[in-house]
Structures are given as C-alpha cells and as structure tokens.
Amino acid sequence: MGMDTIETIMNRRSVRKFERKPVSDEDLHTIIEAGRQAPSAANRQPWHFVVVRGEDLRRQVAEACSGQSWLADADTIVAGVGKPSVNEKWYAVDVAIAMQNMILSATALGYGTCWVGAFDQERVRSLLGVPEDMRVVALTPVGVPADTPEPRPRQPLSEFASLDRYGKALG
Amino acid sequence: MGMDTIETIMNRRSVRKFERKPVSDEDLHTIIEAGRQAPSAANRQPWHFVVVRGEDLRRQVAEACSGQSWLADADTIVAGVGKPSVNEKWYAVDVAIAMQNMILSATALGYGTCWVGAFDQERVRSLLGVPEDMRVVALTPVGVPADTPEPRPRQPLSEFASLDRYGKALG
Numbered sequence A, B: 001m002g003m004d005t006i007e008t009i010m011n012r013r014s015v016r017k018f019e020r021k022p023v024s025d026e027d028l029h030t031i032i033e034a035g036r037q038a039p040s041a042a043n044r045q046p047w048h049f050v051v052v053r054g055e056d057l058r059r060q061v062a063e064a065c066s067g068q069s070w071l072a073d074a075d076t077i078v079a080g081v082g083k084p085s086v087n088e089k090w091y092a093v094d095v096a097i098a099m100q101n102m103i104l105s106a107t108a109l110g111y112g113t114c115w116v117g118a119f120d121q122e123r124v125r126s127l128l129g130v131p132e133d134m135r136v137v138a139l140t141p142v143g144v145p146a147d148t149p150e151p152r153p154r155q156p157l158s159e160f161a162s163l164d165r166y167g168k169a170l171g
Helices: A005-011 A025-038 A054-065 A069-073 A090-110 A119-130 B005-011 B025-036 B055-064 B071-073 B091-108 B120-129
Strands: A047-052 A075-081 A135-143 A162-163 B047-052 B076-082 B135-142 B160-161
Touching: A005 A090, A005 B005, A005 B091, A005 B160, A025 A047, A025 B005, A047 A090, A054 A069, A054 A075, A054 A119, A054 B135, A069 B076, A075 A119, A075 B160, A090 A135, A090 B005, A090 B091, A119 A135, B005 B091, B005 B120, B025 B047, B025 B055, B025 B091, B047 B055, B047 B091, B047 B120, B055 B071, B055 B120, B071 B135, B076 B091, B091 B135, B120 B135
Parallel strands: A047 B160, A162 B047
Antiparallel strands: A047 A075, A075 A135, B047 B076, B076 B135
C-alpha cells in the first residue's frame, strides 16, 4: 500500500504550509531508514541527521533559517549534517542523496517537505550541538501539508539534456 | 503498474554487471523527466545531463572512469553535469538530487544503476563536449542488471541520527 515511485517523484512539491498534525514515529523511522539506505562514495556514509521535534527548538531553528517561521509549523525538521573528515570531496553530494531518499519517502507517506539551504551555519550548528568539524548541508521540514503547490516551471528538454555530446538534441 | 516508492528506495543496489539489452526510449524519457522534476535551490536548475548511448563512446567514457569497463556494458550512461556559473554554491547538491531522482525512477523501471564518482574530469568533459565552465559531478550507467547485489552494511541508527541534539538517541 504505497505510492508509485515515478508518481512520487513527479508529484513532490516544495511545501511551505503545514497543518499542526504529528508525523507518526513509525513513519519517521521509515523516512530515516530511507536515508540510511542511500548509496555514498565508497559506502562511507559521511552523514548524520538531527531530527528536530521539540517545538521551542523548531522555532529557534526556523529563526536561524532566514526567519522562515513556517518551517516550525511542521511537526519535524530534519537537519542533514555532513562529515568532511570522513569524505571531504563527497560529503555534500552524499548528504544530498540521502536527504532526497528521505524527502521522497516522506512524500510517498503523504507528508510535505522542502529543501532549505538558506540558514546560518553557526547558529544551526550551535542550536543542534553539531560538532565543529561537521557541516550542516541542508534542512527539510516533514509535516502534514496544508497546501498543494502547483508545479514550478522547468527548462525544456533541449536545454538540459543531450545525446552523446553536449548540445546534440536527445530527440 | 509501478514499484512502490519505499520498496524502490530500500531495494536499490549499486549494480556493476549488465545484460547487453536495451533501455527503451520511453523508459529513458521517463528517467530524464524524473531528473527534470527535481527541486533545486531557487529553482535555478544548474544542471545538464548527457545521455551516452553510442557504444564506442560508452567504451571511451568507461575508460575515463578509472578503466571501469563494466560501465560500458550498460545500454546507457548518464553524465550529470553542473553549472557553477548558474549556482556556484549549490550546483553539486542540485545535480545529486536530480540524479537520485533518475536513479530511483530507473530502479522502479527495473534497471540497474551505480553512482560513479571516480573519473577523469578533463577526459570525460572532452569526450562529451562539455563546455569548460561546467563540471561533471557524477555518472551512472542505466541498463538491464545481470546481478542482484546483497545490501551493503550501514551504520547503526545511534551513529547517524539524533533527536533534537547531536548525540541524543532518537530511540
């Protein structure tokens, strides 16, 4: 009983309005497990995820994200933290892959999410007690959506894809 | 009739053995479309995907990927190219998100994939005619798998996830 993969990918939206309703512990564990199963360079898993559920803390984290207070309306905020000491070159890409797994699994479970890249690195790190040698890569809320945004425009195929050689139409 | 999202995420493996069988044009377009629908910072879509199908070219690209010749056995290789000029800070993360969408949609359609990060940037760029101001972030083969690898080990929950504060058990 789930949502089809292609459908999930095509229907995911960046949600910025949430109901004050909980994410179940079971769903949260599924979402975290989806991140855990992500591939990473040489399987080094240079990541850590801080799952922010306390309401006061969510408000402070939202404030540290350029004051995007809507973030705290979601039941949960997940902060994706990278470990440059484990893999300096690939940690950001690996955290991104794991977070996209989480975001798609949350979407499939009916939750809204939104990649958040505008935040104060030092403040978020300090609020969440993240060690100094690690870096917050991005955050996402996970909550019951109160909005169904329309799809945003995307580049035409000819601009973002080529066949065999850059600029040659994929057709 | 597709594959459930959570199942796709949990069952994805890094496949390094392929049948000499084609990826259909229809499936390839679905996979590319899955990348196109990925979110990106400020929706700037700082990416381009070169879909390598010619066999000679696939052999040359595989050679430029530390001689991983198995790569060329897959019907198609997709090179994810980032545009630092469009978004210097986020291009690699955004390409990673779009590629994970592609990889999961390919998995759902029954194909094997594998994140490849070991490659000669200049050689791949030159083989695919990628402009000098862009950067190849990673590649993946897309093909009919000839192997079903076992899951690789992953860190225990306590090592990669925390509740509210780094190091506090998620439980």
